[in-house]
Amino acid sequence: MLVTDAAVLDDIRFTDDVDLVIELAGISEWQRLTERLAAKNFKITGEDEVNCRFRFNDVIVDVMPSDPAVLGYANRWFVEGLANADKFTLPSGFVIQIFKPTYFLATKLEAFSGRGKGDPYHKDVEDIIILIDGRPELLEEISQAGSELKAFITAGIRELRTLDGTDYVIESSGSVQVNPGRGRIIHARMKDLGNA
Template sequence: MINNKDINIRMIIHVAKRLGNLRDKVVFVGGCATGLFITDPAMPEVRATQDVDVIVEVTSRMEYYRLEEELRSRGFKQDLSENAPICRWLVDVIKVDIMPTQEEILGFSNRWYLPAIKNADHIKLENELTIKLVSPPYFLATKIDAFKGRGGGDYMASHDMEDIITILDGRPEIVSEIRSSSDD
């Protein structure tokens, strides 16, 4: 059951609506999606995030440029502020990080993005609004890879590690899901 009181989920819904039919090309991933995986009703609320993360499979820079044009036509604007990552967009007041699967597009990636897209789940958020969501095992894989790349070994201050622990604690079925997932 979707917890509509979770501010992260409300942000996801807003971004999903603004994406329109581009929603079919992206997979939601990252800390903003953590609350969508929690099945333990006794779990406290997940941490609020500052952005919505999506991944998209594009195979060339030209294809990424076309995606950028489609985003602009839907009211998305590139975030050109000083410390914004190259993948950051703004839609209304929401920060959206749109990350391609191919490292050569923006100069970074996560080794789990492509298999995460291939194994994404479709979930219904409200009425007729459905999104593609990274599966729980791939969520953990992307978070572990992200922590290894940016966590600096600081387990206590890492939001990636916090999200991993939240899923391990708040989703009792995660062990069986990992066991039954592909060997990637």
């Protein structure tokens, strides 16, 4: 949904999980939500390290409250991301909200430095690289973002560029494997994003 470059679309891996962000008024609402999800066959199996993870058949669904008081953690960009989300109509006609690309990128950068512990091989980095590769208009979108969001993204991209292993992650991405010239495009875009 956020990738707009047709040259990249065919090379994106299918995700094995779905991330949902939800606003809840407290732990009691979280308990009610888990009961409603359990009634629809969403299960917390106990085999996962994170307490927001449900399984629905073979699909992993991470339901993350925007309020850190609910589960003890949250991403600082969830609240703003939800407030500025775009509506998207699925082929089924069901309407969902998705984060704007700038907020999606900010949440991934926050997750990378948090749960990813700055590891360039973390799955959030792969998502960041795919977005940068597959969305040529991202630089313009970031340049039009609010100053705090823009500063966070540019600092995060600059940090990511300095890490050992980032080059390997870029060169290992699906679109670069199919078209090695894409690596230069991604590096150039990351440089521009770090200076936005």
